[in-house]
Amino acid sequence: xxxxxxxxxxxxxxPFLNNQQHGTTTRSSLFPFFSDNSPFYNNHPxxxxxxxxxxxxxxxxxxxLHGSMDYTSLSRAxxxxxxxxxxxxxxxxxxxxxxxDLVGSGEAGAGMANENSNNPSTPNSSVSSSSNDTPNEEGAxxxxxxxxxxxxxxxxxxxxxxxxxxxKTKKEKKQRxxxxxxxxxxxxxxxxxxxxxxxxxxxxxxxxPYPRSYxxxxxxxxxxxxxxxxxxxxxxxxxxxxxxxHNHHCPATLRGTAAGMLSPxxxxxxxxxxxxxxxxxxxxxxxxxxxxxxxxxxxNLSALQQQxxxxxxxxxxxxxxxxxxxxxxxx
DNA sequence: CGTATTTGACCGGCGC
DNA sequence: GCGCCGGTCAAATACG
Numbered sequence: 001x002x003x004x005x006x007x008x009x010x011x012x013x014x015p016f017l018n019n020q021q022h023g024t025t026t027r028s029s030l031f032p033f034f035s036d037n038s039p040f041y042n043n044h045p046x047x048x049x050x051x052x053x054x055x056x057x058x059x060x061x062x063x064x065l066h067g068s069m070d071y072t073s074l075s076r077a078x079x080x081x082x083x084x085x086x087x088x089x090x091x092x093x094x095x096x097x098x099x100x101d102l103v104g105s106g107e108a109g110a111g112m113a114n115e116n117s118n119n120p121s122t123p124n125s126s127v128s129s130s131s132n133d134t135p136n137e138e139g140a141x142x143x144x145x146x147x148x149x150x151x152x153x154x155x156x157x158x159x160x161x162x163x164x165x166x167x168k169t170k171k172e173k174k175q176r177x178x179x180x181x182x183x184x185x186x187x188x189x190x191x192x193x194x195x196x197x198x199x200x201x202x203x204x205x206x207x208x209p210y211p212r213s214y215x216x217x218x219x220x221x222x223x224x225x226x227x228x229x230x231x232x233x234x235x236x237x238x239x240x241x242x243x244x245x246h247n248h249h250c251p252a253t254l255r256g257t258a259a260g261m262l263s264p265x266x267x268x269x270x271x272x273x274x275x276x277x278x279x280x281x282x283x284x285x286x287x288x289x290x291x292x293x294x295x296x297x298x299x300n301l302s303a304l305q306q307q308x309x310x311x312x313x314x315x316x317x318x319x320x321x322x323x324x325x326x327x328x329x330x331x
Numbered sequence: 332c333g334t335a336t337t338t339g340a341c342c343g344g345c346g347c
Numbered sequence: 348g349c350g351c352c353g354g355t356c357a358a359a360t361a362c363g
Contacts, residue, residue, distance in 0.1 A: 199336055201355060214354070218335095227354090 181241035189213065189228050189238055195246060197226065208232035219248045 197215035210230035224244040
C-alpha cells in the first residue's frame, strides 16, 4: 500500500512477473493456484487481440478444465452468463497484513504487486482483519453486532471496551480466508458465478474513478465474500476477488443464466490432467472434500451425466454442476 | 410487502 | 498519537 502511491499507473498487472522479481519466492509457491504446466502460468496476460478470434458463444467450464483452456475459458467458468467477459489473469491473494490487500488502493494488481515486491513479510505471515465477524457464524455475528451497536449507543464505554477486548482476543485467532482474484474482461461488474451474493458495501477506490463493491454470499452459514472493482487502467477489466470457500449447495436460481453453458457430455469428457485443473478445483471446492478435487469432479460429472443425458443438455445445468464443484462432499 | 441495493458512518489496523 | 485507508454495518431507499 505504499508503492502504488509512488507510481500507481506504471504497473503492468502481472503478478507472475512481479513475483519473479521477488527473488526468493518461486512463482509456483507464491501462486500455487498455477502450476508450471498451466496455461495460466504465463508471464503476460493474454492480450486482448489474441482473444478476438475466440468464439465466446459456447465456451464452457469444461473448456476451462481442459488443458487447452486459457484465461477466456476460466472466465467462462466464473461468468458464463456474460458472453463478453474474458478472464485475462487470475491471481491468488494470500492472507497478509492489512496493507497487503490484493485490491489495495487504486488498482488490485498494483496493490498486490507492490505488496509482493515491497512487503518483506511472508505471504502467509500475518493474520489481520478488520472484520469483527467470526468466520463460521457470520449471520449470528451480524445480528450480534447490530445488537452491539445499539447497546453501544444506549450503554457505553464499559460495554464497548469489553466488546473490543473480546474482539481483539478473538481476532488474534482469526485467520483471514485465502483469497484469489481474477481479471475479467467484461462490461458487467458483478459477474455471475453460480452463487447468490448480497452487496453489503461499496467504497471509492483510491486513484481510481471506479468504486469497489463488496459482496457476501447470501447463504446463511457461508462466509464467502467477494470484492468487485473495475481496473482504472483498463476499464474493460473487472477485478473479482474471492475470499473463502463455499460450504453449501449452489442456490437454484441460475437456470437460464450461467446454467445453459454447460453440456453434460462435455463435462463428462473433462480431462483433469493438468495440475492447474486440480489446483483450480482445490481452490473452488470447500475444504474437507474427500479425495482430490478431480476425483470429486469426476464423481459429480459422472452422476450428472447419468442424470442429464436424456435431457436437453443446455438447459439449466450449471446450477447442478457448480454446486457439485463447490459443495462440500456430504457423507 | 419482502428483498436487495445504496450510502454515510463507523471501526480497527497500519504507517508516519 | 494522529490520520489514512480498507472493510463493514445498518438505516434509508429502491425495486419487483
